[in-house]
Amino acid sequence: MSETILVTGGTGFIGSHATVVLQQAGYRVLILDNLCNSAISVLDAIAEITGQRPDFVQGDVRDRQALDALFRSRAISAVLHFAGLKAVGESTQKPLDYYDNNVHGSTTLLAAMRQAGVRTFVFSSSATVYGDPQKLPLTEDHPRSATNPYGHTKLVVEDMLENLYRSEPGWRIARLRYFNPVGAHPSGLIGEAPQGVPNNLMPYVAQVATGRRPRLQVYGNDYDTPDGTGVRDYIHVMDLALGHVAALRRCQQAGQEMLTVNLGTGVGYSVLDMVKAFEQASGKAVAYDIAPRRPGDIAACWADTELAFQTLGWRATKDIREMCEDAWRWEAMQAARAG
Ligand code: NAD
Ligand code: UD1
Secondary structure (H helix, E strand, C coil): CCCEEEEECCCCHHHHHHHHHHHHCCCEEEEEECCCCCCCCHHHHHHHHHCCCCEEEECCCCCHHHHHHHHHHCCEEEEEECCCCCCHHHHHHCHHHHHHHHHHHHHHHHHHHHHHCCCEEEEEEEHHHECCCCCCCECCCCCCECCCHHHHHHHHHHHHHHHHHHHCCCCEEEEEEECEEECCCCCCCCCCCCCCCCCCHHHHHHHHHCCCCCCEEEECCCCCCCCCCCEECEEEHHHHHHHHHHHHHHHHHCCCEEEEEEECCCCCEEHHHHHHHHHHHHCCCCCEEEECCCCCCCCECCECCHHHHHHHCCCCCCCHHHHHHHHHHHHHHHHHHHC
C-alpha cells in the first residue's frame, strides 16, 4: 500500500508538476486546494499524464476544522505545502491577504499536522529571501532580507519552521528556496496559467509569441550584467518537482531533519537570452521594447547548487532550450484550446 502525501496547492503551477512526479515515484497524492489561482481541470490533465487521478479536496489551508477532518479521514505521512499567494506587486497592495494566506495558512496547517502526529513537511520558500545579493552564487548561508510583504511572509514561515523544529523532537522539515521556475510538463497538458497580465517574464514572453500580447517590456538594460538586462537562474519546473521528491525522501529517512536548500541550476541567463531562446524554440518573433527598471528588481541572481547535490543527490538537468520548448508547447496548446 503506497503512502499518501498531502499536497496543498496541488492544482497550481508547481504543485501540479510535483503531483505528477510524486505519483510516478509511487506515492499516492491527496490535493487540498481552494482553487483561488488554479482550475479543477488540472486533475484531468494529471490523470492523463500519469494514468492516476489524484484525490482532491476543495478547501482552504486556513480552515482548521477541514484540516482536522482530512487528517482524521486519511493516513497522511507527509505534507508538501505549495498553497499560498505569490504576486509581489499585489502583496504591497494587499499585505493582510498575504500574511493571512501564507503565514496564518502555514501555522494552521502545522498545528493540524502536530495534532495528527504528522511531522514531515516540505515548504515552498523562495530565493526572494536573499534580498539584493551581496555575492554570487547565492549560498544558503547568505544573509536574508525582504523588501516586500510577499518576501516577508516567506521569512516568517522559514523562521517559524526553525522554531518548531527546535521545540520538540521528530520534526522533519525541508525549506526549499526556489529560484525562477519556468517551463511545463513535456506533454503540454499542465503548465503555468497566470490570471490576467503575467507578472513574470516567461509567461509574458510566451503570450507575446502566441500573439495574445503585442510586445514585451524589458525592464531595464542598464544593469551591471553582460547585456545590461536582469539575470536570473531559471529552473525547469520538472527539475524543481524532482527536487521535492528528493527532499521528501531525505526527510523520510531521517529521525529528525531541518534542511534548507536552494533549488536552482547555478546558471544565470539575461532577459534577452531568454527572449532569444524562446524565439528559437517557438519559431516566433518576440517583439520587445526597453522600458525603465521595475521597482524592487535586482540586477542578477543565481544559486549555488552544491548543498542540494550533497544533501539530496539532486541536480537540475534541463537546459533553457527545454524550458522554452516545453513552455511553448503548453502555451500553444492552451491558445489552440481557447480558439
Ligand atoms: P500557484 O498560484 O500556481 O499555486 C498555488 C496554489 O495554491 C493555487 O492552486 C491556489 O489555488 C492555491 N491556494 C492559494 N491559497 C490557498 C489557500 N489559502 N488554501 C488552499 N489553496 C490555496 O503558485 P506556484 O507558482 O505553483 O507556487 C507555489 C508555491 O511556491 C507558493 O508558495 C509560492 O510562493 C512558491 N514559489 C513560487 C515561485 C514561482 O516563481 N512560481 C517562486 C518561489 C516560490
Ligand atoms: C519575481 C519576484 C520574486 C518571486 C519570483 C517568482 C519581483 C520583484 N520579484 O522574481 O519575489 O520569487 O518572481 O515568482 O517581482 N522582466 C521583464 N519584463 C517583464 C517581466 C520581467 O523584463 O514583463 C524581467 C525582470 O526585470 C527580471 C526578469 O525578467 O529581470 C525575471 O522577472 P520575473 O520573472 O518577474 O522574476 P523575478 O523578478 O526574478
